[in-house]
Amino acid sequence: MFTPEVPFLRSGATAIPGRYVLVFDSPEHLDSPSMGIRTLTEDVPQILESQGYGVTEYFPRLGIAVVSSENDQLNEFQARCASVRMPARVVPEMVYYALTEQPAAPLPTTYEDTDKFTWGLQAVRAADSKYTGAGIKVAVLDTGFDLAHPDFVERTVVSKSFVDGEDAQDGHGHGTHCIGTSCGPRTVAEGRGYGVASGADIYAGKVLGSNGSGSDATILAGIDWALENECQVISMSLGADVQQVHPPYVTAGRRALELGSLIIAAAGNNAQRSQGNPGFVGAPANSPYIMAVGALDNTLNIADFSARTLPGRGGQVDTAGPGVNIYSSWPGAERYNTISGTSMATPHVAGIAALLAEATGFRAHELWAELVQEGRRLELFSVDVGSGLTQAPPPAADTGA
C-alpha cells in the first residue's frame, strides 16, 4: 500500500482523499541540484501523460503537478520515475484554512498625557519599548541645549556652537525641547517621561542663536560636524517657508546618506488648514535626500499648521509624529514647557530612528525605508502624513522570562 510522505504541516490543513501533489525535484539537491528547463517542460508532461494523469494542473516553472489518483496508480508512477532516474515526491493535496491567530488589539486613536508618559511617547509606542537608542548618536541641530538640565546629568552629551559669540548653552528653549523629545528620559522623578531615545548619545549642535536665528553657513557647519562625529541620526527642527529646493541641502542630504546618516527635518508650520490653506513643505525638508515630518494632534489628526506635500521630487511629507501640545524639557527654572509645531514632531521621528537603528542595525537609506515601513497607517491623506504615525520597533520575541 502506498503511503504518501507525512505532510509537513500538522496544523489546520487536512488531506483531500484521492488528490496528490507531485513534486519533481530532488529533496536533498545532491544528485540533481535543479532539474533542467527541458526536463520540466518536456519530459515531465510526457511521463505524466503516460501514467494517465492530466497535465492541466502541471506547473512547469515550479515543477509541480496536482493529480487525482488511485493508490496503486501512484506506486506505478513512482516506479516509472525511478526507472528513468527522475526524482519525484508525492504528498497529499491539503486544504488550508486561514490562520486563526488572534488579531492584534486595535490601537487607541486618542492619547492623553498621564502621570507617567506624554501622549506622544505613548502614541509612538516608545513608552514601553525595550530599545532606547543605546549606542546610537543623535545630533540635534538647533538653539543649543541647557547643559545644566537636571534630567540629563548622567547622559553623554557632546555640544558645540556654530554661532559666532555664543556658547552651546540654549538661550531660546527650542533646542532643549527638541533634545528632550528625541533623547530625553522616559522616567522622571517628578513628572512624566517625555524622551523617545532615552539611551542615545546626544550631540547638541547650536546652529541657531539665542534669538532663534541662523543661516545655511551655521546649519551646514552643524551637519558637517555631525557627520564628522558619525552621528547616525540628524534632527533639524528648522526651516524657511520657501518652495524652491535649496541646492546645498541636496548635497548635504546625499552625503549624509552616503556616510550612513539620515537627516530628518520639520515639514513646516505654514498651513492654516482651518482657513483652507494646506501650506507646503519648505526648505530644507523639501530636499530629496532629507526626510520631511508632519505633525499630528492627540486624536491622530493632522495639525492645523502642518504643511502639505509640495509637488516635485523631495517635496513629500514622508512621515508624521506627535506635534501638538508636546511636553518636554526647557532651560532654566521653568525646566519643562508644552508647545506645538512640526518642530516637535521631528524629534519624535528622530528618536524612533535611533530605536530602529539600534534594533535593526540599518543606516541611511535602509533606516529611511524602515521608518516608513514601520509607520502606523492612518486614514488621512498621504500628502499630509506620508507613511503615517512613526512607531517604535516591536520588542523582540517574548522569551517568557
Place this chain on the structure above:
Amino acid sequence: MNQASPDSVSHTYIVTVTATYTAQMEQVVSSLESSGLRVNKVLNTLGQVIGHGNEQLRGQLEQIEGVQSVDEDKVYRLPSPKDPLQ
C-alpha cells in the same frame, strides 16, 4: 535691512564642490580664494566652502573648475520662545 549698494555689500556664499573634486578640496579652496572669495570655513565632510564677497563674485565662482553650485546664505528664524507654535 542693509540699504548699501549691491557692489559694496558683502554676501555670504555656500560653494558646493562637485563630488569628484572633494578629494582635492585644498586645490578648489585656493582657486576660490584666488578669485576673491574670503573663506570663512571649509566643510570637508560635506564638500562645501562658506565664504563671502561682493555680488559680482558669485558668477565668477560658478566658473571655477570643481564648483557644482554657488548659493546665497539663507537665514532661518524661529518664533519667539513665548510663541506656543514652534
